Amino acid sequence: MSKTIPPFSHLLPRQNESEIIKFDERNQTDDFKKIIRAMGLKITEQRMLILRCLHDAEVQSGERHVTAQELFEKVAAVDSSVGFATVYRFLRNLAEKKFVTEVRMGGQSSRYELTTQHHHDHLTCTSCGKICEFENPKIEKLQSQVADHFGFILTSHILELYGLCPSCQAKPPVK
């Protein structure tokens, strides 16, 4: 049995340790309901299904970032009567309430990921695609100083570093 992480548990009211560790279908369902209530919304089949698909995509399929379309397809595969507007709408709700994080890259469509406990940035190898996550409070602090300087209230940021990882430095450049 691999340890299963309860969905969004870090965003919900504190539970005792054993509840956090012992995670099963019933708890998952309960967590999903708590999330929906925490947003001040009504619990519906559609919203439960969307949450489940979002959670499964990450935990089971390991798909870090899903687009609204992709999520819609996963949902539709289970219940084809769910409309895409419902997925878009609910995803927006989740993003507003910070249960998911919206990542927009270039002209591409938005991608959504479950909000993680710890903020982190990425260091990506341009040759092999390896990604290291890191967190640097000093950089964060300097960022808010910059925002302050312009009179902005900082709400979020994107920091992506690109470079050559150790093993790729050894290899000849690809292509």
Place this chain on the structure above:
Amino acid sequence: MSKTIPPFSHLLPRQNESEIIKFDERNQTDDFKKIIRAMGLKITEQRMLILRCLHDAEVQSGERHVTAQELFEKVAAVDSSVGFATVYRFLRNLAEKKFVTEVRMGGQSSRYELTTQHHHDHLTCTSCGKICEFENPKIEKLQSQVADHFGFILTSHILELYGLCPSCQAKPPVK
């Protein structure tokens, strides 16, 4: 006489000093032509006009980041027969060849700026789309430290800060 910066000069083949400093209408036209040729494209009235408007927006009006629509309007004000498709197309060409840099933010439309010699990052207002540029050596230094820590050779990075600008803080939330 304020010192006028020749457009894109840093991206064009090296010139001698006096040519760089003495910038006038004729040289501007020549520079624009060189840029278009450097992209392997034919010189047309439309492209010349688009370049002029892009340059003027920055140098005269101080509008450093224009959307394709805004640029189209400026162009159309001079020659209303130019189609927006031409502006979009050429802007894409310029971006591909790095003569302009495309900045995308949230759901807003792309903004374009002349590519500058000096690296800088952006602070964008999530409400009105206003962009402030900044450069922060301390952040840059910390970034290389992070890369070092993972054994990476840092080649580039993206840092985009998002927040609410002073005037949008005053206004009630949009809609």
Place this chain on the structure above:
DNA sequence: TTGGTATTGAAAATCATTCTCAATCTCAGG
């Protein structure tokens, strides 16, 4: 000057996302 190609403008097409609205569902209060 001229012809082969690149470019253009206008309109239609795309693409992601949001809105509209009548039908349906949820759930607090009875």
Place this chain on the structure above:
DNA sequence: CCTGAGATTGAGAATGATTTTCAATACCAA
């Protein structure tokens, strides 16, 4: 367990930015 006010839904239309299509036109090397 009912009920009804109000939230939610699905379908499709609407939106907004950008891209594509295509016939007419412009560019420029020869």
